[in-house]
Amino acid sequence: MKVLEFLQKVKQNEINxxxxxxEIVQKVRKINDEYHYFNSIVENPKxxxxxxxxxxxxxxxxxxxxxxxxxxASSDILKGFIPKYDATVVxxxxxxxxxxxxxxVCDAFGFGSFNLNIGKSFQPPLxxxxxxxxxxxxxxxxxxxTQKADFTHVAIATSTGGSIECPSAFCGxxxxxxxxxxxxxxxxxxxxxxLDKIGIIAKYIEDIKPVLKIIxxxxxxxxxxxxxxxxxxxxxxxxxxxxxxxxxxxNEEIRKxxxxxxxxxxxxxxxxxxxxxxxxxxGVATYYIIATAExxxxxxxxxxxxxxxxxxxxxxxxxxxxxxxxxxxxxxxxKRRILLGTFVRMAGFKQRYYVKxxxxxxxxxxxxKQAFNKADIILxxxxxxxxxxxxxxxxxxxxxxxxxxxxxxxxxxxxVPHITIPVQxxxxxxxxxxxxSNHLTDxxxxxxxxxxDKWIK
Amino acid sequence: xTEKAKIGLEVHIQIKTKSKLFCSCPSGKSENNVCPICLxxxxxxxxxxxxxxEYAIRLALALNCELAEKIIFWxxxxxxxxxxxxxxxxxxxPPLAKNGKLKIGKKIIYIRxxxxxxxxxxxxxxxxxxxxxxxxxxxxxxxxxxxxxxxxPCFDSAxxxxxxxxxxxxxxxxxxxxxxxxVLRVDANVSLNGPRVxxxxxxxxxxxxxxxxxxIIRQKHFAKLGKLKRETRLWDSTSKTxxxxxxxxxxxxxxxxxxxxxxxxxxxxxxxxxxKKELPELPDQKAERLIKQYKIKPEFAEILSLDYDLCEIFxxxxxxxxxxxxxxxxxxxxxxxxxxxxLEAKAILDRTEEIKELxxxxxKNKITRKAAKKIVExxxxxxxxxxxxxxxxxxxxxxxxxxxxxxxxxxxxxxxKAVEDYKNGKEKVLQFFIGTVMKMTNFSAxxxxxxxxxxxxxxxxxx
Ligand SMILES: [Zn+2]
Numbered sequence: 001m002k003v004l005e006f007l008q009k010v011k012q013n014e015i016n017x018x019x020x021x022x023e024i025v026q027k028v029r030k031i032n033d034e035y036h037y038f039n040s041i042v043e044n045p046k047x048x049x050x051x052x053x054x055x056x057x058x059x060x061x062x063x064x065x066x067x068x069x070x071x072x073a074s075s076d077i078l079k080g081f082i083p084k085y086d087a088t089v090v091x092x093x094x095x096x097x098x099x100x101x102x103x104x105v106c107d108a109f110g111f112g113s114f115n116l117n118i119g120k121s122f123q124p125p126l127x128x129x130x131x132x133x134x135x136x137x138x139x140x141x142x143x144x145x146t147q148k149a150d151f152t153h154v155a156i157a158t159s160t161g162g163s164i165e166c167p168s169a170f171c172g173x174x175x176x177x178x179x180x181x182x183x184x185x186x187x188x189x190x191x192x193x194x195l196d197k198i199g200i201i202a203k204y205i206e207d208i209k210p211v212l213k214i215i216x217x218x219x220x221x222x223x224x225x226x227x228x229x230x231x232x233x234x235x236x237x238x239x240x241x242x243x244x245x246x247x248x249x250x251n252e253e254i255r256k257x258x259x260x261x262x263x264x265x266x267x268x269x270x271x272x273x274x275x276x277x278x279x280x281x282x283g284v285a286t287y288y289i290i291a292t293a294e295x296x297x298x299x300x301x302x303x304x305x306x307x308x309x310x311x312x313x314x315x316x317x318x319x320x321x322x323x324x325x326x327x328x329x330x331x332x333x334x335k336r337r338i339l340l341g342t343f344v345r346m347a348g349f350k351q352r353y354y355v356k357x358x359x360x361x362x363x364x365x366x367x368x369k370q371a372f373n374k375a376d377i378i379l380x381x382x383x384x385x386x387x388x389x390x391x392x393x394x395x396x397x398x399x400x401x402x403x404x405x406x407x408x409x410x411x412x413x414x415x416v417p418h419i420t421i422p423v424q425x426x427x428x429x430x431x432x433x434x435x436x437s438n439h440l441t442d443x444x445x446x447x448x449x450x451x452x453d454k455w456i457k
Numbered sequence: 458x459t460e461k462a463k464i465g466l467e468v469h470i471q472i473k474t475k476s477k478l479f480c481s482c483p484s485g486k487s488e489n490n491v492c493p494i495c496l497x498x499x500x501x502x503x504x505x506x507x508x509x510x511e512y513a514i515r516l517a518l519a520l521n522c523e524l525a526e527k528i529i530f531w532x533x534x535x536x537x538x539x540x541x542x543x544x545x546x547x548x549x550x551p552p553l554a555k556n557g558k559l560k561i562g563k564k565i566i567y568i569r570x571x572x573x574x575x576x577x578x579x580x581x582x583x584x585x586x587x588x589x590x591x592x593x594x595x596x597x598x599x600x601x602x603x604x605x606x607x608x609x610p611c612f613d614s615a616x617x618x619x620x621x622x623x624x625x626x627x628x629x630x631x632x633x634x635x636x637x638x639x640v641l642r643v644d645a646n647v648s649l650n651g652p653r654v655x656x657x658x659x660x661x662x663x664x665x666x667x668x669x670x671x672x673i674i675r676q677k678h679f680a681k682l683g684k685l686k687r688e689t690r691l692w693d694s695t696s697k698t699x700x701x702x703x704x705x706x707x708x709x710x711x712x713x714x715x716x717x718x719x720x721x722x723x724x725x726x727x728x729x730x731x732x733k734k735e736l737p738e739l740p741d742q743k744a745e746r747l748i749k750q751y752k753i754k755p756e757f758a759e760i761l762s763l764d765y766d767l768c769e770i771f772x773x774x775x776x777x778x779x780x781x782x783x784x785x786x787x788x789x790x791x792x793x794x795x796x797x798x799x800l801e802a803k804a805i806l807d808r809t810e811e812i813k814e815l816x817x818x819x820x821k822n823k824i825t826r827k828a829a830k831k832i833v834e835x836x837x838x839x840x841x842x843x844x845x846x847x848x849x850x851x852x853x854x855x856x857x858x859x860x861x862x863x864x865x866x867x868x869x870x871x872x873x874k875a876v877e878d879y880k881n882g883k884e885k886v887l888q889f890f891i892g893t894v895m896k897m898t899n900f901s902a903x904x905x906x907x908x909x910x911x912x913x914x915x916x917x918x919x920x
Binding site: 321345 | 713720791
């Protein structure tokens with residue numbers, strides 16, 4: 001049942017919320033035993049306030065702070081951390097009557113594309129279509145539960161370089177990532193603050209807007225939160241931009257499926273060619289430099305002193321203690337990104353890497369602006385590959401893993417809104433197309449995507 | 458050793474805002490004033506305090522600095538237990554302001570730059586820093602707004618540093634961005650043409666002078682032994698010495714990046730103009746005005762211009778009594794008494810009326826200035842009616858020659874030796890005689906008259 005229909009039924013007392021929620025908890029537990037989508041499930045979920053989303057079950061990625069509910073970022077170093085405050089998004093959802101049912105698993109701190117980078121205390125989520133495969137990451141739990149749930153539910157997820165788009169594509173659901181700054185990040189555990197966004201994963205495209213309307217909007221607790229209004233757009237004949245280069249690098253089956261979509265869209269819109277040369281060429285490197293530089297400073301606070309893991313400290317020099325805690329509880333990928341990020345901002349390397357990357361990001365934003373002069377939206381495949389098997393990923397080279405974000409990184413770097421739509425293929429797994437539009441045209445993009453979703457079905 | 462010392466200061470000034478620099482917790486020494494932001498909790502984000510920015514701009518303007526066009530905050534990354542996020546939000550490029558000047562007498566002190574940053578938590582050790590098995594981290598200070606001010610190495614003595622800091626504090630108070638509850642911490646770079654030594658953690662202006670003087674002597678000594686090296690030392694206010702820091706300071710590497718959670722803040726011309734218009738009268742302008750308006754001596758005008766509250770008292774009474782008397786009494790007797798009791802003039806603001814009454818009595822020759830001094834020494838610790846005090850203590854001026862002669866005779870008689878001394882040329886003894894008589898009369902005797910009588914008595918005394 002779609003969100004609006006569900007909310008209507010609750011309003012008219014056709015659904016008993018209490019019964020519905022306790023039934024959901026049972027179902028979630030059962031799914032979780034098999035697929036591992038949740039780090040924690042709320043015992044007795046119930047709405048705390050009356051509001052526009054009264055009774056709506058929502059899962060929250062475990063990278064977002066929830067008052068009184070363990071929040072771990074799926075990292076061992078934060079195991080046991082029970083926050084004393086709510087993220088703005090969570091607060092807004094609760095105030096609107098939505099119900100948090102649990103915290104979904106993700107790559108630790110959002111560091112990953114396959115949701116296999118998790119602490120030892122966590123279990124990797126399994127693809128809802130075939131358990132031998134990954135869900136994609138970093139919002140793997142969110143993608144998985146959205147596909148698997150046979151009840152009304154919306155997942156709150158986050159994206160830094162593709163963490164909403166990738167699992168949405170691999171699990172066959174819709175993912176939406178807003179304009180940077182549209183949704184408050186207050187209470188989102190920082191991975192790379194200048195890139196982090198909170199967005200939505202949903203089973204139906206119509207489910208995105210009602211939830212976005214609640215969580216979007218200026219928040220004075222987030223200094224980068226935008227105060228401008230979201231724009232609407234009048235378009236006589238929709239111009240859809242295609243990036244040829246993006247189609248050339250993807251898996252053959254995926255390319256066929258996406259080209260099939262383009263053919264169908266062509267009946268309703270004008271297809272134009274746009275260039276995202278810089279984004280395609282330098283995007284991955286730029287992203288990993290900026291993201292790890294910021295991440296390495298964000299993760300400095302995890303040292304066993306104020307929250308999360310701590311151990312006997314007396315008689316130890318603090319350096320020794322910090323090194324011990326960080327050495328023990330950070331995973332290999334967390335350590336890799338800390339080292340990489342520290343390296344690129346050190347004297348002697350900073351100009352060559354960090355400073356240069358921030359300049360290239362500006363060029364990428366400029367490139368998108370140019371592209372949006374030619375096209376109203378840009379369409380690319382979301383992922384170049386189908387979800388790999390878990391044991392295949394373990395054999396992958398780290399550079400190949402980082403490169404798998406090639407198509408999702410550009411809109412994330414530019415901070416433009418984007419949405420992914422699942423597309424059927426001739427294979428076992430579906431794939432996905434990604435549509436992006438100019439800054440602050442989020443609702444318009446969702447409306448256009450809803451139309452396109454119908455055209456391609 | 459004749460090398461001149463070359464000293465530069467790095468001053469950390471806590472400023473008096475209602476809330477901390479990046480959160481809404483109350484700033485200052487209240488307990489439990491912490492929140493997820495100043496504790497560096499995961500997910501908490503900083504929001505810059507506009508008032509702190511305005512305050513820093515006020516200081517920058519008062520010190521004739523060039524202001525940056527935009528404010529950018531940076532992350533300065535290093536691990537330390539007092540730093541909740543293990544990075545400090547500060548400024549790097551551009552600093553909020555640079556190239557300032559402040560005149561100390563005839564010397565110009567050049568200010569390289571000043572910027573805003575957050576104060577870390579405070580650490581206390583149960584014992585000595587090196588031998589303690591644990592330390593206590595108090596986060597109530599965490600996130601307090603600090604202005605860091607860096608001077609060029611243009612001082613050549615500890616005294617000059619003290620004068621600069623005294624004037625700086627006077628300016629801060631004038632600007633109403635600092636008071637007694639705010640802390641000033643200083644690091645000093647000291648060199649005698651040799652290696653540069655940094656002294657960290659000096660907690661007050663007096664200590665700055667002590668620490669630098671100590672360091673100059675230490676460096677001279679070590680230079681003679683050929684053992685002087687570049688290092689960072691810690692000022693220990695208990696032993697009044699500088700001690701080497703245990704950790705070897707390698708070239709500092711902070712891996713600065715721009716703080717991505719704070720948008721760039723434009724400093725508009727309108728905003729600067731508004732702050733400029735609201736700037737109060739600064740010490741130099743004040744001294745100039747005091748000289749012009751009240752015709753008082755420049756040295757008194759300077760003292761008053763540097764002590765905001767003492768000057769308040771002065772301006773409140775100078776309309777009713779002679780400004781010269783008021784200024785000299787406040788700058789010598791009152792300032793001396795305050796200094797002795799380690800009090801600030803602020804503590805006696807409510808005694809302005811009493812001071813005025815005292816000086817009126819001095820002016821009308823009802824009491825001696827000495828008596829006024831004695832009374833004011835009491836007055837600074839406790840408020841009381843001075844008129845009543847004068848009459849119960851019998852302190853009204855005595856100019857009855859007969860009465861005074863009796864006392865003088867007694868004193869001369871009892872101090873035959875002193876009379877001899879005087880006759881042998883020790884003229885200072887006269888002061889002793891007058892002083893003794895003053896004491897015996899509870900400072901009510903007319904000192905001029907006493908002087909006359911004593912001289913006559915000595916003259917007339919038999920050889
Ligand atoms: Zn706070």
